[in-house]
Structures are given as C-alpha cells and as structure tokens.
Amino acid sequence: MLNINNLHVRIKDNGIEILKGIDLRVNPGEVHAIMGPNGSGKSTLAQVLAGRETYEVTQGEILYEGKNLLELSPENRAREGIFLALQYPVEIPGIANSYFLKASLNAIRRHRGQEELDAMDFLSLAREKMKFIKMDESFLNRPVNEGFSGGEKKRNEILQMAILDPKLAILDETDSGLDIDALKIVAEGVNALRRPDRAMILVTHYQRLLNYIVPDYVHVLSGGRIVKSGDKGLALQLEEQGYAWTEGGV
Amino acid sequence: MKSAFVSFEDKGYPSPREEAWRYTNVVPMTETPFRFVKDSKFSGVSKDKIKHFVADIEGALCLVFVNGFFQPQLSTLQGLPQGMILQSMAEALKTHSHLVRPYLARFADYREHPFVAVNTAFIHDGLFIFVPKKTVVKFPVHLVYFSASEGQETVTHPRNLFVVEEQGQLQLIESYAGEGTYWTNTVTEIVAGSRATVDHVRVQKEDLKATHFSSVFSHQAADSHFHSHLFSFGGHLVRNNTHVILGGEKSDCLLNGFFMGQGQQHVDNQTTMDHASPYASSDEFYKGILKDQAQGVFNGRIIVRPQAQKTNARQSNRNLLLSEEARMNTKPNLEIYANDVRCSHGATVGHIDEEQLFYLRSRGLDRHISYDLLTYAFAREIIQKVPLEGMGRSLECDLFQYLHGETSQKVPSAALPFSRGPQRTV
Numbered sequence: 001m002l003n004i005n006n007l008h009v010r011i012k013d014n015g016i017e018i019l020k021g022i023d024l025r026v027n028p029g030e031v032h033a034i035m036g037p038n039g040s041g042k043s044t045l046a047q048v049l050a051g052r053e054t055y056e057v058t059q060g061e062i063l064y065e066g067k068n069l070l071e072l073s074p075e076n077r078a079r080e081g082i083f084l085a086l087q088y089p090v091e092i093p094g095i096a097n098s099y100f101l102k103a104s105l106n107a108i109r110r111h112r113g114q115e116e117l118d119a120m121d122f123l124s125l126a127r128e129k130m131k132f133i134k135m136d137e138s139f140l141n142r143p144v145n146e147g148f149s150g151g152e153k154k155r156n157e158i159l160q161m162a163i164l165d166p167k168l169a170i171l172d173e174t175d176s177g178l179d180i181d182a183l184k185i186v187a188e189g190v191n192a193l194r195r196p197d198r199a200m201i202l203v204t205h206y207q208r209l210l211n212y213i214v215p216d217y218v219h220v221l222s223g224g225r226i227v228k229s230g231d232k233g234l235a236l237q238l239e240e241q242g243y244a245w246t247e248g249g250v
Numbered sequence: 251m252k253s254a255f256v257s258f259e260d261k262g263y264p265s266p267r268e269e270a271w272r273y274t275n276v277v278p279m280t281e282t283p284f285r286f287v288k289d290s291k292f293s294g295v296s297k298d299k300i301k302h303f304v305a306d307i308e309g310a311l312c313l314v315f316v317n318g319f320f321q322p323q324l325s326t327l328q329g330l331p332q333g334m335i336l337q338s339m340a341e342a343l344k345t346h347s348h349l350v351r352p353y354l355a356r357f358a359d360y361r362e363h364p365f366v367a368v369n370t371a372f373i374h375d376g377l378f379i380f381v382p383k384k385t386v387v388k389f390p391v392h393l394v395y396f397s398a399s400e401g402q403e404t405v406t407h408p409r410n411l412f413v414v415e416e417q418g419q420l421q422l423i424e425s426y427a428g429e430g431t432y433w434t435n436t437v438t439e440i441v442a443g444s445r446a447t448v449d450h451v452r453v454q455k456e457d458l459k460a461t462h463f464s465s466v467f468s469h470q471a472a473d474s475h476f477h478s479h480l481f482s483f484g485g486h487l488v489r490n491n492t493h494v495i496l497g498g499e500k501s502d503c504l505l506n507g508f509f510m511g512q513g514q515q516h517v518d519n520q521t522t523m524d525h526a527s528p529y530a531s532s533d534e535f536y537k538g539i540l541k542d543q544a545q546g547v548f549n550g551r552i553i554v555r556p557q558a559q560k561t562n563a564r565q566s567n568r569n570l571l572l573s574e575e576a577r578m579n580t581k582p583n584l585e586i587y588a589n590d591v592r593c594s595h596g597a598t599v600g601h602i603d604e605e606q607l608f609y610l611r612s613r614g615l616d617r618h619i620s621y622d623l624l625t626y627a628f629a630r631e632i633i634q635k636v637p638l639e640g641m642g643r644s645l646e647c648d649l650f651q652y653l654h655g656e657t658s659q660k661v662p663s664a665a666l667p668f669s670r671g672p673q674r675t676v
Contacts, residue, residue: 095627103619
C-alpha cells in the first residue's frame, strides 16, 4: 500500500534537513508504530505523507497504491484515502463541525464516484459515529475545534477518521495531552476502525498508547533515520531502556 | 439647527492633518456638487426594488425612506404597543416636540464632528421612536434608507432618534442602500433608560459609487444593555462612526462590526467607548476583509473616566487581507483615568492562515474552496452574533454577494455555503 524509499526531506524556509533516508513499507491491514525522541522527524514524516507544503522532498520517493504520492495535492491525497489526525488540531471559528465534515465527506465521495450524502443521511451517519466514540452530538453544531479541550479535539479527529473512512490513517501523537480515560476512549475508537484493508501509522513518543492499540510493527526514528525495527516487543524494550540505547545501534 | 450650522461654518470640512481624519481624505468628495433633494413626493422607487434590501424577518415593521423622506406607501405598519410612538422625524418635530427636543442633538456632538454638524443643520426627516417605561416591543423595527440619484449627485441627511425608557425593550435594524452617485450622511441617536435593552443592527449596502457617512451616538443609563452590530459592504468612501456613552452604573455594551472593502473602496471605522460610570462593561469586536486595492481604517478609542472604577472593557480588531495591495490602518487608543479597571485590546492584520488552509485541504476540500470557506468563516464569526435569525441569513447572502462581486440580485439561500437548509442542525 505504502512504499517509502530513501526519503530525504528538508524545511523549505531554512533548508534544514529533517529526514535523511527513510525506508518504510506498509501493507493493508497492518498497524505500524513510529516512535522516537523529540526532534527525530516523526511528525515531519506524518506531515509529508499528508502533503504539507512547508516541507520539501529532496530525494527518494513515496509510492501509494503504486502511484507517486508526491505528485498529489493534499486534497487529492485525502480523496485517495489518506487521513492524517493532527497532533494539534486547528481551530476554525465560523465553520460548524457538521458543515466541515459533510463538505469533506462529499468531496471524497465525489472523487470515488459515489453519490453525495444529503443533510439527513449525513446526520444519521454522524450520529452513529459519534455514539461510537462517545462524543456528544452538540459538537456537530459547534465551530470546528473552537473551545474544545485537548481530549475533545483528539476525539474530533477520530470522528473525522470514522466518517471519512480512509485506507491509510496516520495518527500523529494522538495520545499526547490525553488523560487515561480519554486515551482509552480514543484507543477503543481506533481499534474498532482496524480492518484488513486499512493500514495505520501511529506516531508516538511514549509506549503508553501501544498498551491500548497493539501494533504489528514498531520502528524507532532517530536523527531522521529509522534505526531499529521490530515487533511490539521493541516498544517495551524502549520503555525500559529509553531511547539512548538505540543510538548506539546506528 | 442654527448653532450646528454656525459650528460647521467655523470649522469647515476636516483635513487629513486632523488626527481623527488622518487616513481618510474627504477633500475630493467635498468638491462634488451634491444637491439636496427637496421633493418628498419622489415615486420612482417600487416596492419590489425595496424588497431586495429588506431582511426577511418575521413580524418586522418596515419603514422606508427614499432620498431621505418617509414613504408611507412603501412601508408596513401594524399595531404598536400602547404609548409607543413611531413617527417620521418631520412629523414628530411638529406633534411630539416635547419628547424630541430634550434628546435631539444632546449626545451627537456637532461641535466635535463636522459631518454631524452638517446633518444637524439640515435635519428634515428620519425616524423618531419613543418606547415608554416597561414597554417591550416584540417585533423588530426595520428602517430602509434608499437613495436614487437619477443622474444628479444628491445628498441626504437622515436623522434618527430612538428613546427607550426605563425597562423598555427595542430591536432596530437600519439599512442603507441606493443607486448612483450620492452621499448619505446619517446620524442616529439612541437613548437607553435604566434597565432598558436595545439591539441595534446597521447594514450598509450603498452603491459602490456612493459616499456613506454614518454616526451612531448612544447613551445608556444604569443596568441598561446596548448591543450594536455594524455591517459595512458598499460605498466608495465610507466612514462608520459609533460613539457609546456608558453613563449609568453596571450598563453594558456589545459592539460588533464587520466591514469589507474591494476595488477602490475606502472604509473607515471610528468607535468611541466612553466609560463614564463605575461597574460598566463593554466588549468590542471588529473584523474587516479587504481585497484588491481597498483601504481600511479602524480607530477604536476607549475612555475610562476617573469615576468609572471597576470598568471592564475589551476591544479587538482583526483584519484579513486578500491581496498584496490592500491596506489596513488599525489603531486602538486607550485613555484610562481610573485605577481599578480591567481593559484589554488587540489588533491583527494578516492573510489566510496556512495551518487552517492545510487542515481543510487534508480533509479533501479544494484549495480555492478552502480559501473561500476560511474567508466566510472569518466574517461569519461576527454575523453569528446577531440575535435575529432572519437577519443572520440575510447577512450571509450579502457576504456571499459581495465576496463574489454579484451585488445585483438576491442570492437564494440554498446557494450559500452555510445554508442550513430545511434541517436546522446541519
């Protein structure tokens, strides 16, 4: 599904290189965790996959379902089934959550050749998904993320994911800023969205999230490179020994 | 009024050397030979044309003025609550002079404001409303001022006075529109008695060739509420002035404004929030969108008098520039003479936020749609604060039209990006 080969990325504004040769292969149905210390490039990788234009790819390629992902705009990546749950979901005063979600869903449905949902059908879909992640319906009528708590914002991201039905979901530090109860709810939501035809990439600093969402593979990112890969056992080892030991392995 | 005329003769038109007129040059405009319309029988404007400028608000009374004169045949008037007076200013000056005189030109200071002096010198018509003690007016009153220049440059000086006595309640909408090259120079005075509530919406959709100067002066007694919302879309040269006096303890004022400028428009907004009593609060929020070569001005003054302890005053001005050539001058101005107060202010001028843009695009929305949505959303934050729902829809239509340069006809609400459709919740 996703094939990243020798990816080099720098920040457009200042030319600082963040990713220095990433190789990663993700198949349908797999859940990959990407762990690493602060500043290792985890979030950059997530943003580059979604098409963030503040970064520049200087070398390497990303193939998504055989296509060159780097040629697609952020909106076309979303329509092709890529979803990025942001580490810091953006507040947009003046746009109702429901309007935003419906417009997004219909843009994606149009692209897939499906009929657009009308207001009634959308509402029942949204209600069903909200129930499932234990989100109050009143959030539909509130402006996007405005005045939401940290946990509510993250839950809103998972709601979007549930409604937009992506093939590849990238969750960037979805666990950060969540207390244990909120974390459990979010994790349950994510687990229920696991499917044989859907892949997920979890970007996280801490092992904690992986107690609730058990990955098939764990990769450790350090200094812009993947320095270790393994199964879920790797995450436990990191928890015990910290990130320092991985650096010796470079 | 003779003294007003003398005052204007003394001072003349303001020059850009005066601080209050630094960013707005009126010299070219004063060289236009605007003519005063003397004929009140003008009938070249049909009800259909007026309809276009009337917000669809259930049960609203609609009072139409053409070229400054009241037009009973274009207006709708139903039964008023007992004791309420609603009359054209020309009539009221004859029949209710004892109620008009104590307030007329009391708060609109013509010595300070040259164009208020001109208006005051030439008062001929407008609307007078008197809401007696404890009277709640259940329907909004909608004033429509329409100017039709008919080939010659005309000027009108509408003058309104709204007096709401103790515990009275009134909702008002003032709309300004027209066709051709003309100058509207309007002054409204609002007097809110103790525990009175006044909601006020001002919508300016003048012809893009027109000059629009409007001034609202309000005075509030103790525990009164004055909520004012300004929407400025049209006009070539525009100056919107709002002057609030919090004259009684624990009075509160909400002052919202949205202005938009495109092409060569020049839109100047002046506000004064005069805290003259203790425990009063004010919350002011102005937003502007400027396109093309438009120029905007925001000059927000907060005065806290020595006696106005425990004042709570907030002011914010945020501006969105959609082109490289658009220019905005924003100047918050605090004069605080009391020591136990809470005052905050802030102003920003910026472009569409890249983080927001990416967020929308990463959910599958086109770049240009995301851009438009964020522009709407920026303005909508102010529109949503208007308490009358029909008014909100009407303003969303206006916003859509002005952003897309389609000002000639009414947009069906279904075409709007935020149309709620038959289901309110979506």
